[in-house]
Amino acid sequence: MTESHCHTIWRLEGSNARAEGAIEADVDLLRPHEGVAVRRVGGAALPARWSCLKFLQTEWPSASTGAAARCDAFIRGRGLMAAYPPDAEFPFQVAVLRRWIETAPPASDAIGLETIVSVNTPLLDARPALEMANRWPQGDVLQLPWADGAGRAEAQPPGDAPAPIGAKARLLAGRNPIACTAADGPGCWLVRPAGSAISFVEMLHPTDFEQTTIDVSGADGPVLRHRFFARPLEKGVILRCRWRVVRVSRSNDAAAAAALWTAFAAESPFLGAY
Numbered sequence: 001m002t003e004s005h006c007h008t009i010w011r012l013e014g015s016n017a018r019a020e021g022a023i024e025a026d027v028d029l030l031r032p033h034e035g036v037a038v039r040r041v042g043g044a045a046l047p048a049r050w051s052c053l054k055f056l057q058t059e060w061p062s063a064s065t066g067a068a069a070r071c072d073a074f075i076r077g078r079g080l081m082a083a084y085p086p087d088a089e090f091p092f093q094v095a096v097l098r099r100w101i102e103t104a105p106p107a108s109d110a111i112g113l114e115t116i117v118s119v120n121t122p123l124l125d126a127r128p129a130l131e132m133a134n135r136w137p138q139g140d141v142l143q144l145p146w147a148d149g150a151g152r153a154e155a156q157p158p159g160d161a162p163a164p165i166g167a168k169a170r171l172l173a174g175r176n177p178i179a180c181t182a183a184d185g186p187g188c189w190l191v192r193p194a195g196s197a198i199s200f201v202e203m204l205h206p207t208d209f210e211q212t213t214i215d216v217s218g219a220d221g222p223v224l225r226h227r228f229f230a231r232p233l234e235k236g237v238i239l240r241c242r243w244r245v246v247r248v249s250r251s252n253d254a255a256a257a258a259a260l261w262t263a264f265a266a267e268s269p270f271l272g273a274y
Contacts, residue, residue: 052220112246142169199253
């Protein structure tokens with residue numbers, strides 16, 4: 001994917017940011033647990049039944065209780081960066097980068113939003129576990145499989161070539177909530193809102209996929225919740241995770257999802273300042 005020709009940009013006013021262009025959206029940087037509220041896509045307002053839609057909600061103890069009292073925010077290129085200092089509830093510095101990206105063929109009509117979260121701490125040994133979630137309108141959630149049909153014991157080690165992914169998505173239904181790990185398939189899901197001609201691909205980089213819980217029975221619609229950084233963090237080390245949501249056409253959504261995940265999985269690690 002590329003951000004060089006993306007037709008959506010961020011505007012920053014204090015602690016509030018607004019996206020303008022192909023997608024119009026708002027985010028309150030002091031309430032990262034509320035995520036990005038999308039208002040319009042391609043100039044068209046979202047249906048009223050999509051009012052529950054919240055992208056890329058980022059949750060840690062102080063953020064989830066509304067106690068993220070301050071952050072340092074700036075725009076660099078197509079990215080919006082917000083850095084949160086450690087506090088008594090969560091003694092880690094958290095940096096959240098949100099950037100709009102467009103895709104190359106075969107999913108050239110797609111546009112998406114990527115979130116990269118970084119954490120570090122001055123403590124000698126601590127666990128910075130945090131969660132991220134997407135709340136979707138009513139519809140189906142499907143998971144893409146590994147191409148060989150086999151599971152994976154754990155996340156992909158950094159530097160390894162990504163395992164091949166299949167394009168025959170599996171509908172998630174029945175037991176609820178549904179727990180997913182690499183043993184069940186790659187971190188790549190299709191969300192198909194009811195009565196729409198578009199779908200969304202939600203994907204995690206394979207080096208970051210630890211555990212996802214999916215609730216498909218909510219009154220408003222499905223919720224996908226991802227857990228990161230369960231392992232201990234040493235002083236001076238920076239941990240990062242990458243997470244994307246991409247809009248695609250419904251007509252070829254499974255093939256597009258497989259291509260998008262394969263390209264994402266092969267990308268080099270993010271080496272920004274945070």
